[in-house]
Amino acid sequence: MEIDIRKIDEIIERYDKSEESLLAILQDFQHTFRYVPEQGMKRISEVLDIPESKIYGVGTFYKALSLKPVGRHTCKVCTGTACHLKGAHTLTDIIGKELDVEPGETTRDGRFTLQTVNCVGACALAPVVMVDDDDYYEGSSPQDVLKNLRKYK
Amino acid sequence: MEKITIKINGKDIEAVKDQSVLEAARENGIAIPALCSHPEIETQAGSCRVCLVEVSQNGRTRLVTSCNYPVRKGLEVRTDTDLVRRIRKGVVELLLSRTPDAPVIQKLARENGIEESRFFVDEGEHYRNRCIACSLCTQVCEEVVGVSAISMLDRGRDKSPGTPYLKPSQACIGCGACAYACPTEAISMTDEGETRKIWGKEFKMVTCSVCGKPYIPEAQVDWIVKTTGKDRAFFDKCPDHR
Numbered sequence: 473m474e475i476d477i478r479k480i481d482e483i484i485e486r487y488d489k490s491e492e493s494l495l496a497i498l499q500d501f502q503h504t505f506r507y508v509p510e511q512g513m514k515r516i517s518e519v520l521d522i523p524e525s526k527i528y529g530v531g532t533f534y535k536a537l538s539l540k541p542v543g544r545h546t547c548k549v550c551t552g553t554a555c556h557l558k559g560a561h562t563l564t565d566i567i568g569k570e571l572d573v574e575p576g577e578t579t580r581d582g583r584f585t586l587q588t589v590n591c592v593g594a595c596a597l598a599p600v601v602m603v604d605d606d607d608y609y610e611g612s613s614p615q616d617v618l619k620n621l622r623k624y625k
Numbered sequence: 626m627e628k629i630t631i632k633i634n635g636k637d638i639e640a641v642k643d644q645s646v647l648e649a650a651r652e653n654g655i656a657i658p659a660l661c662s663h664p665e666i667e668t669q670a671g672s673c674r675v676c677l678v679e680v681s682q683n684g685r686t687r688l689v690t691s692c693n694y695p696v697r698k699g700l701e702v703r704t705d706t707d708l709v710r711r712i713r714k715g716v717v718e719l720l721l722s723r724t725p726d727a728p729v730i731q732k733l734a735r736e737n738g739i740e741e742s743r744f745f746v747d748e749g750e751h752y753r754n755r756c757i758a759c760s761l762c763t764q765v766c767e768e769v770v771g772v773s774a775i776s777m778l779d780r781g782r783d784k785s786p787g788t789p790y791l792k793p794s795q796a797c798i799g800c801g802a803c804a805y806a807c808p809t810e811a812i813s814m815t816d817e818g819e820t821r822k823i824w825g826k827e828f829k830m831v832t833c834s835v836c837g838k839p840y841i842p843e844a845q846v847d848w849i850v851k852t853t854g855k856d857r858a859f860f861d862k863c864p865d866h867r
Contacts, residue, residue, distance in 0.1 A: 523772075525789050532780075
């Protein structure tokens with residue numbers, strides 16, 4: 473994906489030129505580009521005068537930030553205790569097979585990133601699969617989940 | 626500098642208010658093992674947990690890391706109680722399971738009566754060589770050297786120091802302070818002829834005009850000249866021949 477340096481600057485411009493803005497900028501990068509590009513981190517370092525090592529450290533620390541492009545949609549399979557008991561691992565395997573990816577990977581067409589997460593805080597609905605930020609699929613059988621995933625383009 | 630009296634292992638000791646318990650103890654010849662503390666660092670991270678001691682204050686007793694626990698009036702410290710020994714043994718055992726190949730950790734294990742760690746030794750994907758992830762190297766790079774070439778990356782069991790984007794760092798001056806400071810000798814630095822290799826980057830060394838020994842990276846001289854205004858000619862000779 474070609475990254476537009478003007479777009480990077482536009483994002484950095486929105487915030488105060490202080491170290492406190494770092495995480496907010498990185499989150500905006502993630503949102504806009506679906507990952508945190510190296511050029512973006514370099515640019516922050518120049519504009520905000522923060523060492524690149526610190527920015528990269530923050531970039532690798534947070535799970536919400538990815539240094540590689542993620543798919544247009546993220547499919548998060550909850551593997552918390554309740555979901556685990558309700559077969560989250562089988563669910564992950566089946567979804568992984570359907571999308572032809574391992575957890576943490578992105579499909580070749582860039583449609584999905586498959587992730588396992590520790591708990592989405594909806595244990596009563598186990599097993600839970602979350603797609604993007606707002607779609608929860610509860611108590612799902614693998615067939616249901618696969619059917620639902622087809623809706624996402 | 627306010628002088629106060631504290632008790633360590635039942636002995637009265639004169640210390641300076643707010644200095645660390647570790648420092649006060651060592652100044653008085655009381656040994657406390659420690660890995661990640663360093664006198665040149667402003668904030669001791671207290672991350673290796675080896676320097677645990679028992680402190681009693683206002684009738685409460687608890688375990689603290691002595692490297693970053695400030696000395697206050699009326700403080701009573703015990704460095705060798707059963708509790709301290711037991712907990713430290715556990716700490717060292719955990720360190721040994723993470724860095725079974727670090728000689729310093731092996732020695733510490735022997736001193737604490739550990740033959741083999743009971744914990745899972747991960748030699749696969751998360752094997753971290755000798756690094757205990759104490760972050761002293763990154764602190765030294767930032768606070769003492771002032772270049773911030775490395776930082777702690779990732780987290781949890783994958784946490785380890787590294788350069789930005791895992792590429793040779795633009796900021797690194799090859800001074801090797803991180804390698805010298807590292808308590809477990811986990812950072813690889815090799816000097817061969819007039820070339821130093823560290824963090825995947827090569828540095829050309831300046832040679833002493835008297836003995837002909839390569840002794841300091843050019844990049845480090847540039848950095849010192851730039852930040853202190855020192856005369857470049859000063860670095861023609863190594864410290865032994867100045």
